[in-house]
Amino acid sequence: QVQLVESGGGLVQAGGSLRLSCAASGRTFSSYWMAWFRQAPGKEREFVAAVSWNGGNTLYADSVKGRFTISRDNAKNTVYLQMISLKPEDTAIYYCAAAKYGGGPSSTRTSNYEDWGQGTQVTVSS
Secondary structure (H helix, E strand, O other): OOEEEEEOOEEEEOOOOEEEEEEEEOOOHHHOEEEEEEEOOOOOOEEEEEEOOOOOOEEEOOOOOOOEEEEEEOOOOEEEEEEOOOOHHHOEEEEEEEEOOOOOHHHHOHHHOOEEOOOEEEEEEO
């Protein structure tokens, strides 16, 4: 099991940028696929981005491609989500998640992930 704590959310104007961080506890962090999901009010939780255990493979939702970058630092047990050119529709609670297995379409599904953080709010004003 991995404990996850997100940080870095906040209020930003459209066109701005934020970097989210997710700090993980546990000695096996480097063996997990990591992902970011988000959930807007009244909507289902949706996939944003995922990264493989060594950072060599990444996946992105079409809505964030070219604007968001997921990365990880296994020495620091941390995964990041760099967000630029933010839009009001990016407003949501962003969650970090960990999975023992990943790759392919399953990496975009919430059911693939065993451990979740509490989330961090991102609000983009127009």
